[in-house]
Amino acid sequence: MKTRIVAAGVAALLITIGLAGKALAETIKIGATAGHHAEILEKVKPIAAKKGLDIVIVEFSDYVVPNTALDAGELNANSFQHQPYLDNQKADRGFRIESVATTVNFPMGIYSKKHKSWETVPNGATISIPNDPTNGGRALLLLQDRGIIKLKEGVGFKPSPIDIVDNPKKLRFLEVDAAQTPRSLEDVDAAAVNTNYATPAGLDPKDAILREDPKGPYVNVIAVRSVDKDKPWVKTLVEAYHTPEVKAFVAEKWKGSVLSSW
Template sequence: MSLKTLGLAALLSLAALPALAQTQTVRIGATPGPHAQILEAVKPIAAQKGLDIKIIEFSDYVVPNAALAAGDIEANSFQNQPYLDNQKADRGFKIESVALTVNFPIGLYSKKHKSFDALPNGATVSIPNDPTNGGRALLLLQDKGLIKLKDNVGFKPTPLDITDNPKKIKFVEIEAAQSPRVLDDVDAAVINTNYATQAGLDPVKDPITRENPKGPYVNLIAVRSEDKEKPWVKALVESYRSPEVKKFVEEKFKGAVLTSW
């Protein structure tokens, strides 16, 4: 190879460096607690792949998809597929899952009763008021034998779908984020793991009953449909589903949060 050819190759190589070294900012919406904490562990892994992750915390389950659809963020990590499907059907969002992440088995908590069997007749139980998490709560209680629901009710049953309630349980529907705050006022409350940990509850030891971790409620990373094939999405997914992040989840949450990879 001539010196001229070598010089040209070197120039081309140098010219390519800025494009390769360019860092892309990716804003990711998440709820406070484990979702945001896991993304903090993802950040240094993603940085090695040229992604500068900015975590935007949202205190509820409604705004992160609206923010994603509007382009205020590039991705979110807080929801499961049944919830995303419900949001898309109701609001027409053009957003899609690109990877499964972690599962937070939902639990029933009580300050008044030490066991599930100790729930008395006429007990008041709070469940989340959004269709997906409220339905998930009722399916948990059916699985544990407390109630029966209509056949083929799907993933979004409501208290109106209860066909058998031998203990005459009274159900109170409240915003999921408020669930820990009503524990003093109800016999038991179904609480999502992220809100339980925020309230200082132990999602492994404290529930009087807990959801089977296998099922449709594994969380996911969502992006706009138009972005799903972009290189940064692949880099984000690889960073999240890395051995380093898996180790972090296992050591940090000790069974309260389960990885899907």
């Protein structure tokens, strides 16, 4: 009888400890664009859970709403943007958010369904680029790096087509929403497409006719509200993301088209 009482007591204690552990677990909402960022967070999720942090992933289809939702407190964090884009959003919209860790880099590519190499792109060709200042500027900087156009001095990371001072091929630029750049390929000679939109659309980064230097400044980040940056869950989230398991997943899944920063 005593043995049964002891066993029952131990079982009750274990249940109590288990319930206490669940009570201590913290839940956060993280915004991410559908595709690469969301898939990586799915890999981070079980690792974070073992550390007492439950992640709810909220997917978005554009680059604007995730920061708006984070600043409003509808999200605890987001993972979808690089630092130049975040800096631009903060300057334009007054968001009180900041980066707490780097994640992965998606080298931008210029793709074409009409031309197999840049050399065959004709004079007067139409090139679609993202219509947000940072990613559109990124596309123009890529073209400048390849000697195709020249931009005004001092334009930083946000040049626009009006900043072009030399354009020997008389290229025309069509600014469209970043998510729509893959679709625009049917109507233009070439398009500058972010990798997180290219691969879901069936584009292979290896087929880009021009590709950005992967060691540039466009590494993506995890962002949180400024008031939350020192909270314990932020450290737990970063530790869960910056693990060998996640790094191996990125390398195996995307074969070098997506590069981890740690």
